[in-house]
Amino acid sequence: MKYASAISAAALAALPCAAFSQAVTIADMNAQDPCRAEVSKFEQAIGFVRQNQGNQAAQDLKEKLLPAKLENELLFKEGYCGLARYLRDKKLNR
Structure with missing residues (x-):
């Protein structure tokens, strides 16, 4: 005891x-890990949309900007830095 x-x-x-x-x-x-921080900023922006517009709007927006299949491929092949590079190239990281 x-x-x-x-x-x-x-x-x-x-x-x-x-x-x-x-x-x-x-x-x-x-x-x-600035790459992971950059990806996190994107996820926070999607979270903001989720809070204000709902889950469906956030899911639709994320799928339009960064399709799940592409996200998984980039993350698997290139890690967070590859994903961050894609977000920068598409100007999705403001």
Whole structure:
């Protein structure tokens, strides 16, 4: 019983640290991986459309701008930098 409460206390104490660690990791990711950050900006723009116009409008827009098949091919073959390059070439990253 003593061990269970000690484990619970340790887990609860670690929660704020985990949240801080995750925030730092996201900031580091953007600094270390600009390609992923660029793709994330595009996804955030689609998320904005989703919030304001609904799921169907966001899905239609994303499919028109970046077809799912092409997105998967680029991501598989060239990674996030290939996907970011495509977004830049099509001027979809403002």
